[in-house]
Each structure stands twice: as C-alpha cells, then as structure tokens.
Amino acid sequence: MTSEQATAKAPAPTTSKRGRRLPPEVSILLVLIGIALIYEILGWIFVGQSFLMNQQRLTIIILQVSVIGIIAVGVTQVIITGGIDLSSGSVVGMTAMIAASFAQASTWARPVYPGLTDLPFIVPLIVGLGIGLLAGVVNGALIAQTKIPPFIATLGMMVSARGVAKWYTKGSPVSGLTDQFNFIGTGIWPVVVFLVVAFIFHIALRYTRYGKFTYAIGANVQAARVSGINVERHLIKVYAIAGVLAGLAGIVTAARAQTAQSGMGVTYELDAIAAAVIGGTSLTGGVGRITGTVIGAIILGVMISGFTFLRVDAYYQEIIKGVIIVAAVVVDVYRQKKRKV
C-alpha cells in the first residue's frame, strides 16, 4: 500500500510570495483612471477647468451610458458563455416602440391604441420586459436547439426586431407618454436602474450556480455538458436574461426621450460589446465580470464627455473614439500579460 506515504511534503509552493492575483478589473480601473486624469490635465491646460470636479459632469458621464450599460450587463453574460448578442440594439428599439404604445397619455392627440391610454406604469413595464424576454428566448432557443452560431441567430434577430420596430407604427414615433412612464427616465433614475441591474447580476454570476454554469459553458461546452449541465436550457436562460435587459433598456430609453422611435438603439449592441470587452470579458468565453463591464461602460462615457469638454471637433471625435477603444483593450491586455509573466 502506498497511502502511508501521502504525508510526503507537497512541493514547496513558490507562490506564496506573490499571493493571490489581483482581480482583473483592477487593471481596467487603472485605464479608466488614466483616461480621466489625461482629460483632467488637458482640461486645465486647454480649457482652464477641472474635468472631474464637476457634479453635473460626473452624473452625465454615467447617465449617458446607463442604457448601454444595462444592455452590456446582459451581453456580458452572453459573451461569457462564448456567444454574442448582436440583437440588443434592435430589441431596444422594438421594446421602446411597443412598450411606449401602452404608455401614452390620453391628452395626446394620436395614441396608437386609443382605447388604452393612461395605463399604470406596470403595464408598459411588463409589456416591454415581456417583448425583450420573447426576443431573448427566441435567440437562445435557436442557438441551443439548432446549433447555429450565436452571431447568426442574433444577427437575424437584429434585422427582424428592427423591422418590427419600423412596422409597428409604420415608422411614426410614439409620443405623448404618461409622466408615470417618463419618470424612470428622469434625473439619475437610469443610473440607478443600471447600477441595480449590475449589482444583481454581479452577485448572480459570482455566487450562484447560475453563474458557475455560465462560466463553465463558456470555458468548455462539451465538458460542461458531460459534467451534467443542461447546456441547452442554460443558454436559453442566459439569452433570455439578455433579452429582458435589452427590453428594460428600451423602456428606459423611451422614458428618457419621452418618446419612442423606430431607430432607437441603433448600434447600441456594438457599444455594449465594446463596454464588456474593454472591461475584460473575453470573446472566446469563460472570462468576464460585471464590475469590469461597468467600468468599461464608464470609460465610454468619460470619453464622450471628455470630447465635449475639450471641444474636440465633431469630425475628429469618431476617429479618436475608435483609437481609444482599441488602446484601452491593448493597455489592458498588455498589463495582464505583464502581471502574468
């Protein structure tokens, strides 16, 4: 028998001196701080103002990306499973239109459903979340059951949902929404919604079985299946959540604008994916955190506000935006690599 030998000392762990790794968000947080400081310095030089010490600006930085952020929380989970969701921007548009049509005030001259005005907020809320859920479930079911690539399934949904948004009122905007409905879009409420959603799914990903399974599927779907995970059912769940969050984002968008338009949310999916990836989520699956995504979204927000603050010419903004997205990820990849070796 050999077991008596089991006491043989384990290999000297040379690791202890390094201790635990820093969570990967630290690296991206440093990028965020770096960008903010650059703006701060440039601000003093060129505008003679502080970038950061301005209550209003700190609010708008997050406010303007809160809708993107809400989507990005769902998209992050999808990406962790190794998938992608291109449909979220269009689902925003579709749910905005449909939810808003149940939120019109009777004072408005041309409601979509003349019989259904002045409904309590809960009605458009449920309608919007329901539409988002439906879109998500369709995405998830297509991907899980037919095994087509998520890129294609959600690309199809992206095209179709945008079509639904335009078809719903033949392109006319849906306006004259009730104050109750608009409330969720006023002040910092969108920020609150964003952060609450982020918190819930941060917990869900880190401390629940749902989260563990999500990472496992992204890391190795075959191994996950053999380990007893019902991969199909789980994927439907994840895409459904992403859909519901896109629905929520649609409601917030409509409430913020106090109108719904069929073009709402165009290219939001790309910003959301960018926020997730800048925040350290890996497009090959298995890696990513909501905290990172929140920071990623804030980086996008800082960037936009910074442009206006520094009065960057509109024609240069886009050029620079592309460069910053790439640079943020490059710096992050580089820092992570350096820490590793």
Added chain:
Amino acid sequence: MTSEQATAKAPAPTTSKRGRRLPPEVSILLVLIGIALIYEILGWIFVGQSFLMNQQRLTIIILQVSVIGIIAVGVTQVIITGGIDLSSGSVVGMTAMIAASFAQASTWARPVYPGLTDLPFIVPLIVGLGIGLLAGVVNGALIAQTKIPPFIATLGMMVSARGVAKWYTKGSPVSGLTDQFNFIGTGIWPVVVFLVVAFIFHIALRYTRYGKFTYAIGANVQAARVSGINVERHLIKVYAIAGVLAGLAGIVTAARAQTAQSGMGVTYELDAIAAAVIGGTSLTGGVGRITGTVIGAIILGVMISGFTFLRVDAYYQEIIKGVIIVAAVVVDVYRQKKRKV
C-alpha cells in the same frame, strides 16, 4: 513484452467505408435553389411573372451584391483564421471618399483637389487599394502583435475609418467623377470584378501555401505555431488582403454611384459576414470556402430582388430578411449534421 505483436498486419484504413464527403457547398447550393424556386412559384401565383426567366433580374441579383461579395471574399479568409472583420463597411466608405477625390473631372465645379483633376483611372485605383491595404495592415498588426481580439481591433477601425470618411471632406460627397473611373461601376463590370476576385482567392485558398496556413491557423493556432508557421506574419497578410478587397469594393461602390459619400458601406460588414456564414464558413475558424461565400452572397441578392418582385411590404422585408438569414443557416447546419451521421 508486446513487440511480437508488431507484425500483426495493420488494420485496413477505417475511413474508406465512409467515402469522400460531398463538398459542403452542395448543401448551401440546394438552399439557394430552394429559395429561388419558392420565389418562382410564388411569382406565378401572385404576380403572374417568372422570377428567374428575366435577364435583367438575373443581372441585378448578382450586381446588387457584388460589392458585398467582394468584401465577403476577404472577410471569409479572415473568418477562416478564426477572426472577424467588422471594419470592412467603414473601409468601403473611407476608400470611396479618398479614391473618388482623385478621380474628379475638371468639369466639376467643386473638386477636392482642384489641381488634381482628370487623372487616369490608375491613380484613384492605387490610392483606393493603398488605403484599404493600410487599414488592413493596421487591423492585422494590432491583432497579431498586441493579441487583442479581432472583434475589438476591427471595431475600432470601423469607428475610426467612418470618422475619416466623414472628416475627409467634412461630410460633403465627392462627385463629378471621370467617365474612366465610373466605367468600373457600369453594366456588369462590378459582377466581373467580384467573380474574378472570388476566383483568385478560391484558388489561393485551395491550392497555395497561403491557403493551407490560413486554414491551419483557424483550425488550431497552437498546432500551426508548433508546425513552424509564423502566425503573426500570416495574420497580417490575411487582414491586409481583406483590407485591399474592402478598398476595391469602395472604388466599385463609388464608380457605381458615380459619387462618393461618407455614409457608403454602412452595415456592409454584417451582410458580408452573413454571406460567408450562410455559405458555410464557420465563425470558430478553420472551415469555409469562397464558392460557398459566393453562393451566400447570391442568396442575399435573390432575397432582396425577390422581395421587390413579390411586392413585399418594406416593413415586412426586414422582418423576413432576418428570418431567412437564420433559416438558411439552420437548414445548412441541419443538412450537414444529417449527412454526417
């Protein structure tokens, strides 16, 4: 020990009984034929016309996707390496603008470079291809050298290149192009360019080392590397080719419209990716053929022409388009699976 067994005659190759596989394009070709026949039948029922027996329609079917097709040939190669190129649509816009600015006729009232009018076609051609090449090399170098995900590198390029397109003339279109330049966009010339490009890269992928490396990297980058392939250098090549083809597509687009506009090519990248994937290219890399991509592009073209032919309401067109993209891939995946077992 066991070596005496070594003489046992080697077993007959187990694979032969399975026979050669049919090339995967056959399956997608059937999808194309299926869609065309459905339109043909619906045409006789609802419009009282033939869909296919119409010279003009057969031309426009391919003509309208030839620009998408040119891009898709490059994108297919990128996807085979396991990457993705989101920048191609924007590169089309950028090269269209810049190339066109070197193709203005002196008769035009507001040339971008008043000193440089009536240049021979070769000048804008070289400029356009050069701009595309530059964009592609930047993409490839970012991906190969900094190891950031292709999605992000090309997303950055997508945003920046669109910015350049708008900035270049502060958004004004570039018009009054020489007949020499416009020639490439007239008649079926765009189709010819598309098919020539497709043929060249079909050969390159199947019969050259360039092609073998491309597949090898996509199938297993680790294996490619240990086999001595310089993965970095090869990736730069592949993205450079995709960039050059996007540049070519930009020139053809401008020539077709006889003007260049900064919004040209928006969302073409998605259509190109859809064409590649419908044609059987796998987004996980290692699998794909140009012939499939050509068929995929034609499926998109048939779909668009069919909508107009059947007088499908524009509101429904998008909804249906999304469904068809998904359905085409579902049918293909399903057929491939069935054949395998």
Added chain:
Amino acid sequence: ANIGVSMAQFDDNFLTVLRNGMQDYAKTLDGVTLQVEDAQNDVAKQQSQIQNFIASKVDAIIVNPVDTDATAAMSKLATAAGIPLVYVNREPVNVNELPAKQAFVASNEVESGTLETKEVCKLLKGKGKIVVMMGELSNQAARQRTKDIHDVIATDECKGLTIVEEQTANWSRTQGADLMTNWLSAGLEFDAVISNNDEMAIGAIQALKAAGRKMDSVVIAGVDATQDALAAMAAGDLDVTVFQNAAGQGKGSVDAALKLAKGEKVEAKVYIPFELVTPDNLSKYQSKN
C-alpha cells in the same frame, strides 16, 4: 399603375410623414399600387432598388434620393429602361438637365436652415451666443442646414451672433440631451440653441429643464414641425421650427409619376416651400404633419 418608390430612410420622422402621405393618397386612387422600399441611407442600395424596379417593369419610379449627387446615375438607368422617374423632397444635382419623362417635386433645403436662423436672429435682436446641434455628419440636410446657419450669421443684420459650440447629436433626442448636459457641465453660456431638427432640440429642452434653466431665458429652434415639436411649442419650450409640407410633397410626386406614366407632360420642377412656425401661427399647423 404600379409605382416603385425608394425612400432614403424609413426611420426619419419627416420622411415617414411624406411616405404615409404618398401611401394614403395612392389608396384614394383606383388601380394605383405603390411598392415602397427603404434604402436605409445607402446610395448603392437605392440604386439597386431602382434596378429591381426596372426588372419588375414598374410603370414609374419615385426616388427620395439618399445623396443628391448620385442622381445622375439613376436618371441614366431609368432613361435606358424607358421608365418615368420622379425625385421627391431633395433636389437632384442634375435638376437642370433632367431627361424627358423625369421630374422632381422638392423643397429647397436652403430655406429651412435660413428661415430657422433668421427667426432666432430676430428673437435675439441680432446679438447673442448660439450653440448648434448638427444631425448625422454624413447627411446632406445636416450639412446644408448647418451651412445655412453660418450664412445667416454672416449677414449684416445677424453679425452680432456668435457660434460658441457646434457638435453632432446624430438627429437623436437622447444624444441631444446628453450633448446639452455635457455643454452645461462645461459651464457653457449661450442664448440660443439652433438644432438641425426638432428631435435634438427637444432633447436639449429636456436637458435644460433638468438642469433648472428657465425656458424663457433661451431660444430653442428646430426644423420639421413634428407633432412632438408642436406640442413642445404649445408648452412654451420650443420657440422656432420650420414646417415642410410632407404630405403635399408626397401627393405631388405621385401625381407627377402617374401623369408621366400615362405619357402626359408635367412641369419638370415643382418647389414646395418651407414655412416658418412660431407660437403665433402654431394653431395653423397642429392638425398637419
């Protein structure tokens, strides 16, 4: 008759009114069907749509050009196929050399920004700081309207106006609101907001209100006279907008197309003017558009 229509964009509020005007009008006519396509702001797509119409042998084509510089190629295609062509809403670059069987029903885009800015100038008594919200930079109307603003403040009466900021909010209300908030947070001071469209102007109003700014201390101007804009004007928030008779343009273009299809003669150029809307004449427009 079967008419093919290619619209530059479906998700544009103004063009939606135009499109609906066209379709509503066609419904009242016997035997007229419209096949309306969405070019999604893509010149090439629009060109392909025209070619698809030609392949389907429609009786006439109506085009709302994505890019008015690209119309020469389109005119050529239609002429070659012998199908009548009508441009609507945006003036084609080849307006003066339109071939036979082609016409256009459009408004002169130069007017909209000019009317808007002149009114602002008047309200500010020729003196003050303005911020400009631009539409999508690749869009022709955005460029034209922005240029109009510059042209007006270059005139003698309005020399006292200065542009302190000029940025894009991509036609969008939320981006307009975000842009305004960003300006406010930078401590920008201004007396008027001149926006390329009503949506962004409304966004600006929302942001200004959220920041507690009194709406009578600032002049807000947009273009389009959409329902939302008229409501905002009725509420005393929006000061200036510009009405363009979308339904009228739609109807006019269908009429022209039908006449051309029957081989009748039509006037090659039909201008439908922009009209200034202020709180004074607001009631006249509330039932339109």
Added chain:
Amino acid sequence: MAVSPTTMAAVRASGAVPKAEYLLNVEGIRKEFPGVLALDDVSFRLKRGTVHALMGENGAGKSTLMKILAGIYVPDQGEVFLKGLSIRLKSPLDALENGIAMIHQELNLMPFMTVAENIWIRREPKNMFGFVDHGKMFEMTADLFNRLNIALDPEAQVRDLSVANRQMVEIAKAVSYESDVLIMDEPTSALTEREVAHLFEIIRSLRSQGIGIVYITHKMNELFEIADEFSVFRDGRYIGTHASTDVTRDDIIKMMVGREITQMFPKETVPIGDVVLSVKDLSLKNVFSGVSFDVRAGEILGIAGLVGSGRSNVAETIFGVTPATSGSIAINGKPVAIASPNQAIQHGMAFITEDRKETGCLLILDVLENMQIAVLQDRFVKFGFVAEKEISAACKVMSEKLRVKTPNLQERVENLSGGNQQKVLIGRWLLTNPKILILDEPTRGIDVGAKAEIHRLVSELAKQGVAVIMISSEMPEVLGMSDRIMVMHEGRVTGFLDREEATQVKVMELASK
C-alpha cells in the same frame, strides 16, 4: 557566444554537421511561471543514436524542458547546446529548422484538414506553377505510412480519426521532419499495446539511423523495453541519469518520488453485491451493437479492446452523451431512459472521459471551479447560491487526497501539468459520491505514485459498494484492477474473463477476434 538559429540551420542544411560528444545538451536551465518554479538549474544530455527516457512525477517539469527545446518557451536562464554549439531557439520554426522535432503531450492537429495536410503543413510540395501539389502530397504521405507501417488514409480528415489514430498521425508527422533529435512527450498514453509495439519498431529503426530520441513516459515497462538511458526529474530539479540496464523498477520509482512504493495495484477483494447497472443489447447505429453486461455493487468491470473497438462509445452512450439508438439500461433493476449526462448524474453515475482537453477540463477556469462543477447539480447549493466555504473545503480535501500539485485552488487548470489535470477531473467526479463510476483511461498520463493512489481510491470506492466500469488500454492495469474483464472488438463484445482466468494472452485473443 550563441550561434543564431538561422546560421545553425544553414550549417545543418549544408550537411556539415559538427561533431560533438552530445547531440544536444542543456545546462543550468531555469524556468519560472507565475507562482511556479517549473525548472531549477536543470541539465540534460542526449547522445546520438540513443533513446533517452525522461522520468518524473506529474509536474516535475519534463514537458516544460522539452518545450524549451522545441522553441516554445524561452528559458529564464541557462544554455542550450546543439552539437556542441550554444544556440538560442526563439520559435518552433527555429527548432524545426535545426533538426529538433517534437510530439506534444496534448494532440496538436488541425481537425478540419486531411491527414496529409496535417503532416506536411508548411512543407507542402509545389508543382511547377507554385501551387500545392495534392497528388504528390498524398503520395508522400502514403510512402511515409508505408515506411512506418501505418494504415491510415492520407485523405481522411483528422476529425474523423480516433484519438489513437490521431496520435499515430502526430508520430508520422514528427518522423517526417527527418530531424536529428526527436522528442516524444508521452506518445503512448492514448495507444493500446499493439500500437505501442508498432511505435517501438519505428523508434528502433530511427535509433539505428543515429537519431537521438527523448522519450517521456509514465509507463515503467516501456522504459526497460526501449530506453538506453534515463534521467529523472523531481520538482523541477534534475536528480540523475543512469543506463536503463543498471537499475530496477523500484530504484527508479524511488528516484522519482523520493520514497518507496511497494505495491502497484492494491486491488482488495471485496464482497460483490447486487446488480447495479444492467445493460441489454445496447446499440449505437454504425458504431457498436448488441452490448450487454451487468455490473454489481463493489465490482470493478474492466473493458479491454484494441483502439477503436468502441469502448469509449459504449461508455458515452451509457452516460447519455450520445444516447443509444436501441437497447435498454436498468439501474438497480429499474429500467431507465438516459438521454443526457444530466440524467445520468441524477441516477448516481459519474464518468471520467478519455479526452481531458476536449471533454474534461475547463482549461481557463481554476482548480476549484473545475472540481466543483459536477457536484453543484445537487449539493452545496442553497436557494441557487453556492456554499462557497463548504465547497472550497471539500475541494481542498479532495485535492490533497489526490496530491494535486498546484500552488492553490485558484490556479488555472491549463497551467497544471497533464497528470495533475487528470487528477482534478477524478476529484470532480469523486465529489459527487457516485453509485456507478465509469472511468475511461483513468490513469492516462499519470505518474506511478499518483496512479497507485488512484487505484487505491477506486478500490476503496468499490469496497464501499460502488459499481465501477474501467476502460483501460494498459494491460497491467486492466488485469490488476478488474474483477471481471469484458473484451470488445469492432463494436461487439467478444467475451468476458474472470479475474482468475484473465491473462494478457487471453485478452489479446478476444480483442482481435
């Protein structure tokens, strides 16, 4: 002064190979990964025309050293001498051009390409127009296979091949480089005895051509059969080099683990209980058919057979990975329908798959996450929340029991050595307290000490009444551990042997019937 790889390659190409005492030697190599000192002042010398075995426990640093020689890792310190000249290998290409080829521990093939394309990648023959000459390439492959006596279709796609056949492709590929140094990192871990014998033929013939071969294995008998010399590593340190004729098995084990291991297969005889799993006429279309057997509580049923005989497929089907096309499965007498692994787990099954990279490890996740994933199905979860403390404690105990060599449970599994990855997977399934345990090549790539430990654990589980099915291509393992052996050949069961009557010859007879 180090010679540049290109210079060396040019010298090699010219045929003017410098004479030196050693074909290859490394001195004072040190390589550190974050948290792990993988190699510490290691030296190693390879002579021409010899087979030099590398021995050591899992995680001793064998693969790391070989990857340095193959140009994949750059050492932190130390020097590599090729034919006496110091050289810096900066890429796999450098190594290949300088005559060092390697068969990697993990398979490294392109699944969607043909066998021929895999072998000749980067060296494809071209025709006069510069295009790849596929006909010639297939011919070259056929020649190579002829020479090596391998029966594979050069035009087959690699993804259609079994693991064993893929391994043979890897071997052929490495040989095709006609290198001076051939490194084989556990080439036989996926092979059955017949292919092993075949491989040894190849090795002997290469050795006689003066090629130096580094051979890594955990199989002791292979060492004595094929190796001329061997070196032992322990915990990243070089322990010593000896001629393989000089020592006994126990000596080597002592050198490897620093202690003595007396009994290799500690199978205890335990009372056999009732039938737990009963399989009747199980078939999977075109793969296997008519498989029937029972497994009782406390029994270890070994499944033997040649590569491709369908053993793994049977296990996968029982576990619901590829549901059966006909036949029935009963557990404790009750017929059950198992359509997915999820259902199999609910019936108390556990399945350690043969391909740890494909269907086992969550490579980018850490040890803890890898170990806990299966047990979370029904335990350690309250209201959807994972009981972090309890599960960590359970995993810690398990990893210590299995002697997993890892800095901590937060280490990514991809950073563990192959054998330690296998241990993590075994831990994953033992945590679920299975009633029926299916093991497919459970000790593949595992060192002697750990192997004994795993055998002891399996035996222990059987004693507690677990029904065990163990597929193994290692004859001593099957013979030593099984109460009964089922032998398969080409998708059919060819016979059963009781422990007492089973011998290697009888098994082989049935396996090739």
